[in-house]
């Protein structure tokens with residue numbers, strides 16, 4: 001009999017999540033039946049979506065939602081061998097049982113030199129968000145200028161690098177000078193610290209006096225309200241996330257975006273990456289190839305130990321991560 005550790009959301013978050021909103025519990029796992037597998041989480045992901053989705057989909061006492069890279073400990077399913085690694089969507093759990101239908105094996109030919117945790121970041125859901133958001137939602141073309149915020153994070157850092165691979169100029173912003181230095185290191189043409197500039201309006205104008213063809217918006221709120229006025233004619237905005245609003249207790253007012261939308265004939269489209277998962281294999285293959293070729297760099301903020309899941313989640317929401325925030329069990 002295996003005992004799993006799990007983290008539950010004890011209390012709905014009010015404003016910014018607190019460690020006291022979480023509780024660690026134990027779950028006894030049953031013996032395996034034919035067709036089932038026992039898995040242990042090796043890496044777990046902490047992501048911004050957990051904050052708004054907890055409010056929409058979870059009730060108090062539920063195990064926190066989330067994905068992991070897990071190792072198959074024991075298999076009574078002929079399609080899966082013990083020792084193989086998969087991506088699963090089983091929440092904040094150290095161990096779990098699956099019948100195999102909800103597991104994705106890591107791509108064949110995953111190089112030994114690459115951390116398997118990349119399957120939760122640059123070569124996983126966040127990388128795919130950048131890939132489909134940029135190429136399909138923004139419909140980015142070579143020679144264009146791309147703006148991305150939360151640029152040093154899991155999604156944003158891939159957006160910027162894919163824009164460069166695609167022959168564009170890329171402008172990004174992040175919340176610390178060390179993040180800005182990281183953006184320059186991975187090839188951003190212009191990067192700034194949005195917390196220390198005096199005027200976002202002036203900074204955006206200076207970074208690209210002709211404006212922006214594509215805006216990959218991870219942040220929403222006031223930043224997006226200002227950036228929309230810097231779009232070029234026929235500009236495209238991918239509304240990916242609104243992290244500046246996830247912890248609001250009172251909804252922000254405005255902005256009123258009709259004028260720039262009309263006069264510049266802009267397109268603005270929200271999207272959820274999983275709607276593109278019918279092309280997941282294509283995206284994973286492309287991202288993995290660019291990583292192996294050294295064209296797509298990655299950085300991970302690794303927190304050690306399952307016990308620190310809430311701290312890692314809160315830290316990511318506070319902006320402590322460069323690249324993908326990961327917990328190593």
Ligand SMILES: NC(=O)C1=CN([C@@H]2O[C@H](COP(=O)(O)OP(=O)(O)OC[C@H]3O[C@@H](n4cnc5c(N)ncnc54)[C@H](OP(=O)(O)O)[C@@H]3O)[C@@H](O)[C@H]2O)C=CC1
Pocket residue numbers: 047048049125126129150151152153154155156173174175176179218219239240241242243244245271272273274316317318319320321323324325
């Ligand atoms: N639509 C979809 O399918 C998906 C959407 N997303 C969204 O993409 C965005 C980025 O996600 P992801 O890359 O995983 O996360 P990140 O790795 O970028 O981590 C979150 C970052 O957001 C920034 N941030 C936090 N609070 C604020 C704030 N008030 N204003 C501005 N920036 C803030 C912080 O960076 P900094 O120091 O720069 O402030 C922090 O590091 C999120 O909004 C997320 O919800 C992600 C995946 C799929």
Ligand SMILES: CCCCCCC/C=C/C=O
Pocket residue numbers: 048049067089125240241272273274
């Ligand atoms: C299987 C994990 C699904 C994650 C979907 C994330 C969508 C994100 C939206 C906003 O952050």
